[in-house]
Amino acid sequence: MVLRVQIKAVGFMLFLLTAGELVYGQYNIQHQAPIAIERSETNLLEFTAPGISQTDIQQARLFYRYDGDFSYKQMEVGFRNGVFSTQFNVDASNASTLEYYLEVTLISGEAVYYPASLPSENPVTVEIVDQIEEKKPQLGGVEYTILAPQPGNGVTSDDVFIAIALFYDISTLQPGEFKLYLDGRDVTGEADTSAYYFSYIPKDLRSGLHNVALEYATEDEDFAVAEWQFFVVAPGQASFTGFGESTTPQITSELTARNQVIAGDINNAYTGRTRISGQYGDLRYSLHGYLTSQESSRLQPQNRYGMELSYGEWWDLEAGHVYPYMSQFTISGRRVNGLNTTFQFLDDKLNLQFMYGEIDRSITNQYDSLVVQDIVNSSGTVVPSNYLLTYEDGGRGTFKRKIIGGRIGIGDERKFQVGFHALKIQDDTSSIFNARNYLDILNSGVSLKNDLSQAQRDSLIANPDLLEVSGGSIKPKGNVILGTDLKMGFLENRLRFESETVVSAVNDNIYGGALNIERADDLGFEIEKGTSDFLEQLSWLIIVNENMNALPFKFSENESGRLVGRLYLPSSVLANNSEFSFRQANNNVRLQYRWIGPNFSSLANSTIRKDIAGFTLTDRLNLLSNRIYLTLGYENLNDNVTGTRDATTETSTFRTNASWYPVDRTLPRLSVGFRFRTRANGVERQNYLLPDNLLNAAVQNIRQETRTINGQDSLVTIITPTPRLNKTINLNASVTQEFDLLNARNNASLSFNNIKTTDEVFAYGDVRSAALSLSLTSRFNDLPLETQLGFTYNNTESGSGQNQIDILGFYAGGNYRFMDNRFSVNGRLAFTSNNTLYREILIRDEPNSTQLNENPRDDYYVLSGQASQNTFQTYVIQAGAQFDIDEHHAVLFDANLTNVSGSGRANDRIVQLRYVFRF
Numbered sequence: 001m002v003l004r005v006q007i008k009a010v011g012f013m014l015f016l017l018t019a020g021e022l023v024y025g026q027y028n029i030q031h032q033a034p035i036a037i038e039r040s041e042t043n044l045l046e047f048t049a050p051g052i053s054q055t056d057i058q059q060a061r062l063f064y065r066y067d068g069d070f071s072y073k074q075m076e077v078g079f080r081n082g083v084f085s086t087q088f089n090v091d092a093s094n095a096s097t098l099e100y101y102l103e104v105t106l107i108s109g110e111a112v113y114y115p116a117s118l119p120s121e122n123p124v125t126v127e128i129v130d131q132i133e134e135k136k137p138q139l140g141g142v143e144y145t146i147l148a149p150q151p152g153n154g155v156t157s158d159d160v161f162i163a164i165a166l167f168y169d170i171s172t173l174q175p176g177e178f179k180l181y182l183d184g185r186d187v188t189g190e191a192d193t194s195a196y197y198f199s200y201i202p203k204d205l206r207s208g209l210h211n212v213a214l215e216y217a218t219e220d221e222d223f224a225v226a227e228w229q230f231f232v233v234a235p236g237q238a239s240f241t242g243f244g245e246s247t248t249p250q251i252t253s254e255l256t257a258r259n260q261v262i263a264g265d266i267n268n269a270y271t272g273r274t275r276i277s278g279q280y281g282d283l284r285y286s287l288h289g290y291l292t293s294q295e296s297s298r299l300q301p302q303n304r305y306g307m308e309l310s311y312g313e314w315w316d317l318e319a320g321h322v323y324p325y326m327s328q329f330t331i332s333g334r335r336v337n338g339l340n341t342t343f344q345f346l347d348d349k350l351n352l353q354f355m356y357g358e359i360d361r362s363i364t365n366q367y368d369s370l371v372v373q374d375i376v377n378s379s380g381t382v383v384p385s386n387y388l389l390t391y392e393d394g395g396r397g398t399f400k401r402k403i404i405g406g407r408i409g410i411g412d413e414r415k416f417q418v419g420f421h422a423l424k425i426q427d428d429t430s431s432i433f434n435a436r437n438y439l440d441i442l443n444s445g446v447s448l449k450n451d452l453s454q455a456q457r458d459s460l461i462a463n464p465d466l467l468e469v470s471g472g473s474i475k476p477k478g479n480v481i482l483g484t485d486l487k488m489g490f491l492e493n494r495l496r497f498e499s500e501t502v503v504s505a506v507n508d509n510i511y512g513g514a515l516n517i518e519r520a521d522d523l524g525f526e527i528e529k530g531t532s533d534f535l536e537q538l539s540w541l542i543i544v545n546e547n548m549n550a551l552p553f554k555f556s557e558n559e560s561g562r563l564v565g566r567l568y569l570p571s572s573v574l575a576n577n578s579e580f581s582f583r584q585a586n587n588n589v590r591l592q593y594r595w596i597g598p599n600f601s602s603l604a605n606s607t608i609r610k611d612i613a614g615f616t617l618t619d620r621l622n623l624l625s626n627r628i629y630l631t632l633g634y635e636n637l638n639d640n641v642t643g644t645r646d647a648t649t650e651t652s653t654f655r656t657n658a659s660w661y662p663v664d665r666t667l668p669r670l671s672v673g674f675r676f677r678t679r680a681n682g683v684e685r686q687n688y689l690l691p692d693n694l695l696n697a698a699v700q701n702i703r704q705e706t707r708t709i710n711g712q713d714s715l716v717t718i719i720t721p722t723p724r725l726n727k728t729i730n731l732n733a734s735v736t737q738e739f740d741l742l743n744a745r746n747n748a749s750l751s752f753n754n755i756k757t758t759d760e761v762f763a764y765g766d767v768r769s770a771a772l773s774l775s776l777t778s779r780f781n782d783l784p785l786e787t788q789l790g791f792t793y794n795n796t797e798s799g800s801g802q803n804q805i806d807i808l809g810f811y812a813g814g815n816y817r818f819m820d821n822r823f824s825v826n827g828r829l830a831f832t833s834n835n836t837l838y839r840e841i842l843i844r845d846e847p848n849s850t851q852l853n854e855n856p857r858d859d860y861y862v863l864s865g866q867a868s869q870n871t872f873q874t875y876v877i878q879a880g881a882q883f884d885i886d887e888h889h890a891v892l893f894d895a896n897l898t899n900v901s902g903s904g905r906a907n908d909r910i911v912q913l914r915y916v917f918r919f
Contacts, residue, residue: 032749035749039128041089042211049083061076120607142166147199179217289305290305321335326407331403353406361398369390370389373386406421434473442461479504496581513536527565575594611639626661669736678727688702688704699859701719703717726761769794811828839867842861845860
């Protein structure tokens with residue numbers, strides 16, 4: 001059992017810079033992308049966020065996908081001391097590239113991303129490779145006993161304690177030192193070490209498989225001593241392999257008391273977490289909980305709790321806050337407060353999955369006042385315009401959104417499997433009070449601030465719909481997705497075919513229930529009684545009415561001239577994804593075709609790219625015993641898949657990447673990628689009212705043509721679709737090198753990324769961005785010292801000069817150990833400079849004119865001559881120390897000071913003292 005007590009003093013500051021209509025936050029997330037992601041290893045991804053404290057964050061999520069899939073999976077990311085970190089395991093056996101981006105949602109509702117610009121379109125792209133490191137020779141003459149965790153066992157993230165005892169004759173070993181690695185990262189400096197014993201307590205390990213290795217490094221060669229793996233069990237995982245055989249429960253508890261100073265206001269925060277896990281025979285169990293005084297009825301849940309049960313290989317159950325996955329079209333890692341359970345019968349030939357819970361909890365509307373907005377008519381008489389119901393600040397609420405779904409799979413997916421799945425998501429209209437008209441307010445008894453006269457109240461009672469809600473009242477939604485999938489494997493599963501076809505119906509406002517004969521008549525068409533009865537019977541699954549995102553009716557005139565609606569399935573709500581893949585030892589070919597209608601949607605996965613059809617072909621070559629990787633790819637996609645638009649945009653993308661991962665550590669590891677993308681819709685840029693030099697800045701695209709009207713030829717002006725013709729060139733390169741210098745082993749990484757979009761038909765459509773990052777880690781041979789240096793630079797210009805952002809940052813840090821590694825100190829200094837320049841885009845209608853005329857067709861855009869410029873710097877100082885009293889007791893101290901220049905507020909400060917006791 002581990003007991004951690006933490007005391008923190010925290011301050012918080014948010015500084016926004018306003019330029020025109022744009023708002024720039026102080027937060028600029030920094031990230032050094034790995035040169036590669038190893039398929040069978042746990043890979044650490046870290047994002048540094050100067051200026052962000054724990055009290056700012058509502059949630060942080062990593063969105064990721066493989067090989068350019070049409071949607072992203074998601075997972076929650078932990079945060080500690082200014083760093084978002086997660087340990088990532090590749091869960092797709094045939095994937096060759098990983099694409100990801102980070103989304104941080106702040107308490108204020110603001111979202112911060114990395115990459116900052118269009119992250120879903122331009123994610124970080126990293127090659128997935130097989131094992132990079134060479135096998136090291138085994139060190140002879142050394143025996144060992146692994147004390148914890150036992151190989152293959154599963155432990156919770158707070159229970160991880162790594163310990164190994166050594167037995168050898170020191171006189172028989174050549175000079176050198178033992179080194180402890182966790183997931184490929186040297187943690188010797190953080191471990192409690194002696195000549196015959198190593199122990200280490202890692203922080204915030206992600207759920208999944210982890211690897212521990214003990215090596216012996218001499219001047220000439222590195223030797224393997226011991227290597228083993230263990231599992232960490234955390235929310236979101238459905239597999240509970242490796243809990244171990246012990247029937248004694250493992251218990252972890254942690255208490256935190258924190259004092260926060262926010263803009264001079266003192267706000268105390270308290271948190272507590274606990275986890276209990278263990279195994280009894282084939283039954284494995286885990287219970288966890290996290291409670292915080294920062295839980296608020298105005299936010300989605302900050303508390304976490306859950307339970308996991310597993311029996312043998314055939315049953316898994318998660319309850320509480322779970323993160324289920326069904327498919328990319330349905331739900332893929334979204335947090336659900338409920339349960340998710342799976343069954344595997346008949347040697348995995350019958351698979352069942354069921355989930356139930358809520359995606360969003362209810363948040364009550366908080367209304368402020370009912371006010372009258374008056375206007376004066378031409379005669380000078382005041383006429384009541386409308387009655388407006390306003391919200392309190394942050395008072396807009398949400399409905400409880402429930403989810404229920406399941407899947408049945410028949411057959412072995414490695415040979416042949418067919419599956420059927422369904423998902424229903426619907427808002428609970430009774431979960432909160434939601435005013436839509438004046439009668440709702442009267443019947444609810446809600447008391448509002450208002451100065452209505454009796455005549456005004458009588459007017460509202462007579463016509464309740466005169467009441468308007470500021471920003472519109474929230475509307476409850478419903479969604480149902482039905483689908484089938486097919487998986488087949490041939491040639492010992494090297495050749496695979498997978499396909500999924502789904503239909504999704506979304507209702508944007510389920511108020512009023514299913515469409516009936518009377519409502520259809522009010523809308524100006526007829527439906528038969530049988531159709532009305534069918535819609536009423538179907539309402540248990542999905543409420544069908546006039547608010548569907550795609551009406552399931554075809555209309556035709558009857559003998560009396562009335563429109564008659566008949567049910568049909570619109571193709572715009574269908575979606576399909578099919579792919580062939582062929583994998584050999586040195587080659588992996590993948591052909592994917594997708595067709596996703598413009599009205600397809602899942603309320604449980606907002607990352608699905610809609611209204612797209614086309615194919616993607618990739619070929620991955622592994623050369624020189626998996627030391628050189630060459631990836632070639634081509635993608636062709638079109639929108640307007642149902643032919644309802646006036647123009648179709650075609651997107652073609654060519655991609656190649658070459659990577660070199662030599663066995664010899666003295667040689668550099670290199671990766672270079674190139675992407676070329678074009679987008680065009682074949683529409684010509686034209687506006688006969690403007691001269692040629694202003695054509696590309698035109699607000700409207702118009703042409704004239706002659707048409708015969710009433711027997712006479714007339715010139716007719718036609719507004720045409722907006723032309724699209726641009727090309728994007730993306731070049732990225734990274735290199736990492738190990739070398740010995742100044743009696744230290746150094747690891748240097750350099751990465752560069754450049755994106756340039758050139759718009760051929762719009763004067764202000766160009767975008768360019770360049771980013772450079774450098775990091776250097778040094779471990780000294782004669783000193784118990786490890787240092788880190790880093791540098792980042794980003795320059796972005798959009799709108800052909802409308803918006804320019806320059807970000808420059810660096811950091812320096814180190815860790816020094818005393819008293820045979822029982823006492824260690826660490827520190828870090830970071831600096832970020834931000835410069836922004838913004839110009840408004842103005843509208844003109846004639847050269848040298850500053851007034852608008854009555855004809856908007858000759859309007860064109862021009863950049864303002866006045867620029868708004870903002871500059872600020874962020875300074876972060878971090879310091880810490882750890883003292884291991886003995887193997888059971890430790891004291892830890894951390895401090896953080898953040899300053900943003902020009903804010904006029906107190907510094908953001910964090911002071912933390914922890915006492916750790918393990919038993």
